[in-house]
Amino acid sequence: MTVVAVAGFAPELDALAACNPARLGFLRAAWYGAGSPAGARTLVMRRGSAGAPIAAIPTVPLGPALTGARQVPGAYWPLRAVPLAADCDTLELAQALEHPAARMLGPAWRLGPARRDDPATALLADAARLAGWSVLARPAGTAFVIDCHAARAGGWPRPSTTRRLARIERRLARTGAVSWDIVRGSGWNDAVLAELGAIEAASWIATRTNGRAAKFMTPPQRARWRGVLADPVLAEMLCATILRLDGRAVAFCFDLDDGPVQYGIAGSYASDLARYEIGKLVNHRTLADAIADGQRVLDLGAGDSGYKRAMGAVAGYDLVDLMFVRHAAAARLMERVWGRPLAPGKDWAIEVPGHE
Incomplete structure (x- = not known):
């Protein structure tokens, strides 16, 4: 597994847009780069040093610079997604998210609103939890x-x-x-x-x-x-x-x-x-x-x-807003304002913060 942090929006995004399991062909570098946001970086994961890419996570800064938080950008609100290869699996994606290069994602990064039924997003959340990240979630509306x-x-x-x-x-x-x-x-x-x-x-x-x-x-x-x-x-x-x-x-x-x-x-x-x-x-x-x-x-x-x-x-489908948090203590502090953690086996059960 080769995992590298690339400045800007990597060309691997275009390759993955053509073959991602969610069939979202518009997830191209220019789509993420709308408005040329400053500080953009892409985490690129591939098998071997010259193999085909299996995932690419493009991010830009989110909120005050001191927090180091980041988010997945895009030209169209509200749909957000990360392109993965069709044969990408949970274990190798978890390995990539544990790699030192993944520190470019910062202490927390946002993906949302995203389709709650997107298989790539579900796989990404499962891999992140396996890699030790907490994944907080809140509902973000329904698409018609x-x-x-x-x-x-x-x-x-x-x-x-x-x-x-x-x-x-x-x-x-x-x-x-x-x-x-x-x-x-x-x-x-x-x-x-x-x-x-x-x-x-x-x-x-x-x-x-x-x-x-x-x-x-x-x-x-x-x-x-x-x-x-x-x-x-x-x-x-x-x-x-x-x-x-x-x-x-x-x-x-x-x-x-x-x-x-x-x-x-x-x-x-x-x-x-x-x-x-x-x-x-x-x-x-x-x-x-x-x-x-x-x-x-x-x-x-x-x-x-x-x-x-x-x-x-x-x-037609529900949208969910996800926050990936590296440290459990920070995730517990963020729960009240963002949402509760996704738990394995919960089938994406999203609860509104502060409500039972």
Whole structure:
């Protein structure tokens, strides 16, 4: 076993993204490096000195520098994961986490929110416990998903939905020329990112929040995604569905196509046209395209303000926020604010801190 700490986001991440058991192909170096966070390091584990990598854990600093804590970063919130090789096993991963090079992970490191049913995350937690780490856990919400196969088989959309959407679009068309753009791959450029940012600037995000939830509104936010899109593999996975009125971009959905799963990352619409239900138009156009393209699942992420269920989404899987703590005494101190330790044989039983 060779275990090394590498500055930055190691190229081994790209190799593992193509073969990890969770089938998360977007877990590439550019995905983790969104925004070029300072102090990034990757713990790389391989069999022998020149063998194929079996695991890579990318981390960046978390919280005050004095704590030395770290976290697994990523371009898309809330999903976080670590890529492992399909044949990586618990014992060799535990050996790697006991290696002196693993001290680069600091006294504690965070992975989350992560899928509670992710086999790679479960394997990582088991290996960490075997290596002497405590793994604290707290619930982090539920993701809502649409079964595209079932929707396709059921003849989605219903005739009533089709008629309603047609009425909405006809009403919008009375105010100007309606058109659609689909952007992916080589179609990405600074002008497109600026248009998405302009939609967010004209939306409720700008008027009712501090803007932190936006993805494209500010130059630093756009720069974050520009770095991700510099990877041609990720540029092809990422897609924007843009609704235009007289050439003006007024609503969008921003998604990630990863094999059979399409992840909804962001969406927004101009508030001055809210009465025309343009957000509903672009959401349903995205779902219709996912169904037509043969996607198996449209994953809309955590939480539901009502529109997800209205589109046919149901609770799909739970998310969990994990903290790996090197020393048992420190883990006991952190339990009250983070969560109780995962115990072997508990089948990922997550309890809310402070509640019995």
